[in-house]
Amino acid sequence: MPLLLADDYYLIAHDDVSGTARCGEGRAGLGLAGALLGELVLFGSIDIERRNIVILDAPSPGDALARALLEELLRNSDVTSVPDWLQYLSQKAQSQVVQRLLHAGHLRPTEVRRLLQTRTIYVPTDMNVAAWVAARLANALSKNEQLPVPDVVLSGLVVATELELEVFQHVASEVARPLRRQLTGLPPALRALLSETEAAVGDAVLRHRR
Amino acid sequence: MFNANAPGGAPDVTSALAADRLGVPAVTYFAISMCAPFTVVAGAVTTGYAITGQIGIPIGFLAMGVVLAVFCVGYVTMAPYVPNAGAFNAYIAKGLGRPAGVAAGWLALVSYNAMQVGVYGAFGDAAQPLIKSWFGVEIAWWVISLGAWALVAFLGTQHIDLNGKILAVLMAAECLVILVYAVSFLLQPAGGVVSFETLDPAHLFEPGAGALFSLAILGFVGFETAVVFSEEAKVSGRTVPVATYISLGVTTLLYVLGSWAISVATGPGRVAEMARANGSELVFHLAQDQLGVAMMGIGRFLYATSVLAGLIAFHNAAARYAFAMGRERVLPAFFGQTSSRNSSPRGGSILQSALGLVAIIAFAIAGLHPLRDVFFIWTSAGSLGILLLIVLTAFAIVSFFAKTLTPESAWKRTIAPVLAAASTLVAFVLVLANFDKTLDVPANSPLRWVIPGGYLVLLLLGLVWGFRLRSRKPRVYASIGLGAKSVTRTGLGLGRPEDQADTAKFAPINRY
Structure with a gap:
């Protein structure tokens, strides 16, 4: 069974040996932020209208982190701009998603010695789970199969954070076109979220931000 | 366990975002460091005195400073409505139409790259005496420039605008040295008289006054960068304008004071002759005579670091122009890629480095003089292009406010922009x-016509290309001037299709 969006994204965006982000911390942070908001859209808790988050009247999401994020959105209803939330969440999304993956047993902490200090890194408990996420996407896309909606969003985040080569590898150019078609078929809120994530990644470059 | 915002714990979103935003000092410092003031005073001013034969350089800086201040009124007012603020071509696309935006993008790319190539010459010239005094060896300027090239090429792909703190300290020291030198020059004038000759506005009306403006633009390039922070300024509508005016004011003051003081120390009648004889060393020879060897050494060191900072600034500016156009797909997608490990504009950076390398090697083979032939000619060519961009932007601002209703005052929307366009x-x-x-x-x-003629051809080709995009690639055409907000990677665009169709309706998010 597939994991939640941000968990999947974390696993494919991070190196399974070194535990570091394959696209740099800043970009992975934005990708994770996009994934966390994407989960809320998928849970039906929020909608996105004209670059702003609209909280919907819906049953509470069935995941603790998603619930906590929804509560945070409610508490800070004065801030609705998607770019602002992406920026804000990108700072802390990583540690939150790591906590969730640790809790579910998909990551384990490992001590590594770097120069004089010891650091804790997080690596997948089962390499196959991490590898399977990427393979699942590449496989279906190269066969031109329709992906389930969460996986289309996941693939969209891969493109938005420029991880195509790492994730799709040798089929990267082959899957570009079918993926684009599936992305265009997404519901408006999810398309908007992916657009905002891509724009945030690019704007960070233009504004000298990490 | 997931709640980082437990009561009494972390701050709320608004304050967390505010803490991440930039205030006036940070933006000001950034804009001034982009100008590399000491490079201008020690390198450009002395070479300007030597080459142009004009002595009105100080009053030229003052006049251009005023013109740019008026230009900035409309520029900072329009910035929140421009999706890719910080890039002249985005303003032009919005005000004068997308084909003009394509032409302006090409012009910007060429101009900033020409600037960068020229500054490599200045670095060779700046570091040569320094290396000689430290190690007693004389190394050809182009070898030194190649060393700087390697460093800049490396840093360009590493997303390092150098360590912010180191750069801040160096820049402050730079400004301080300009002040110390200037005061000393003014206290020990040639012939015992402080002459105001070079500050006489009459020089602005002499034949050849255009050379003064060209030099002044060279000095001020960098002032346009503050608006890039429009969307992440602490107080929107205030931080960026204030920082822009402060940085323009500070640089104008430094340039006028520095260039005037040099002419006072040599005497206005002899400044051209002495500048020709000494090149950029003029400033340091004067400093040595008046302030001693230590102050001269400090000045030389800061001159070299200032040029290096300027190189990094121009490299990143050129690379980001290429990046934005790559994202819009006006340039091949390669230029819109970021490097895998960090968020630096890889394609543009590689393009810039390749051009720089070819240029340095070609100049070395041709045996050109680093300051006169490389720095001055190329940065003058770059300045001309950037001045043309400023003119086009000024007209774009007038046009934008003429067709878009916004709540600002008539001074900001109409009067200042029209004055700026005319001046x-x-x-x-x-x-x-x-x-x-x-x-x-x-x-x-032929050179005097080849460079402007080249720009003209470039603009025309850009226009043709822009119109071609309109008929052949409407999706690319729609994203001209949007920069990173063009969202061409996922191909989804930003906002609803109807918002996307017309960038003039681009709605700044709720902070505005």
């Missing part, structure tokens, strides 16, 4: 008319 156009025409004097070539030299 920048006059400055451009003067520079063009005196371009032979700027370059120090005979009046009938």
Whole structure:
């Protein structure tokens, strides 16, 4: 069974040996932020209208982190701009998603010695789970199969954070076109979220931000 | 366990975002460091005195500073409505139409790259005496420039605008040295008289005055970068304008004071002759005579670091122009890629480094003089292009506010932009008319027409390309001037299709 969006994204965006982000911390942070908001859209808790988050009247999401994020959105209803939330969440999304993956047993902490200090890194408990996420996407896309909606969003985040080569590898150019078609078929809120994530990644470059 | 915002714990979203935003000091410091003031005073001013034969350089800086301040009124007012603020071509696409935006993008790319190539010459010239005094060896300027090239090429792909703190300290020291030198020069004037000759506004109306404006633009390039922070300024609508005016004011003051003080120390009658004899060393020879060897050494060191900072700034500016156009797909997608490990504009950076390398090697083979032939000619060519961009932007601002209703005052929307468009156009025409004097070539030299002619051809080709995109690639056409907000990677665009169709309706998010 597939994991939640941000968990999947974390696993494919991070190196399974070194535990570091394959696209740099800043970009992975934005990708994770996009994934966390994407989960809320998928849970039906929020909608996105004209670059702003609209909280919907819906049953509470069935995941603790998603619930906590929804509560945070409610508490800070004065801030609705998607770019602002992406920026804000990108700072802390990583540690939150790591906590969730640790809790579910998909990551384990490992001590590594770097120069004089010891650091804790997080690596997948089962390499196959991490590898399977990427393979699942590449496989279906190269066969031109329709992906389930969460996986289309996941693939969209891969493109938005420029991880195509790492994730799709040798089929990267082959899957570009079918993926684009599936992305265009997404519901408006999810398309908007992916657009905002891509724009945030690019704007960070233009504004000298990490 | 997931709640980082437990009561009494972390701050709320608004304050967390505010803490991440930039205040006036940070933006000001950034804009001033982009100008590399000591490079201008020690390198550009002395070479300007030597080459142009004009002594009105100080009053030229003052006049251009005022013109740019008026230009900035409309510029900072329009910034929140521009999706890719910080890039002239985005303003032009919005005000004068997308084909003009494509042409302006090409012009910007060429101009900033020409600037960068020229500054490599200045670095060779700046570091040569320093290396000689430290190690007693004389190394050819181009070897030194190649060393700087390697460093800049490396840093360019590492997303390092150098360590912010180191750069801040160096920049502050730079400004301080300009002040110390200037005070000393003014206290020990040639012939015992402090002459105000070079500050006489009459110089602005002499034949050849265009050369003064060209030099001044060279000095001020970098002032346009503060608006890039429009969307992440602490107080929107205030931080960026204030920082822009402060940085313009500070640099104008430093340039006027520095260039005037040099002419006082040598005497206005002899400044051109002494500048010709000594090159950029003029400032340091004067400093050595008046302040001693230590102050001269500090000055030389800061001159070299200032040029290096300037190199990094121009490299990143050129690379980001290429990046934005790559994202829009006006340039191949390669230029819109970021490097895998960090968020630096990889494609643009590689392009810039390749051009720089070819240029340095070609200049070395041709045996050119680093300051006169490389720095001055190339940065003058770059300045002309950037001045043309400023003129086009000024007209774009007028046009934008004429067709878009916004809540700002008439001064910001109409009066200042019209004044700016008229005065920048006059400055451009003067520079063009005196371009032979700027370059120090005979009046009938082909070079004086080749450079502006090249820009003209480039603009026309850009226009043609823009119109071609409109008929052949409407999706690319729609994203011209949007920069990173073009969202061409996922191909989804930003906002609803109807918002996307017309960038004039681009709605700044709720902070505005």
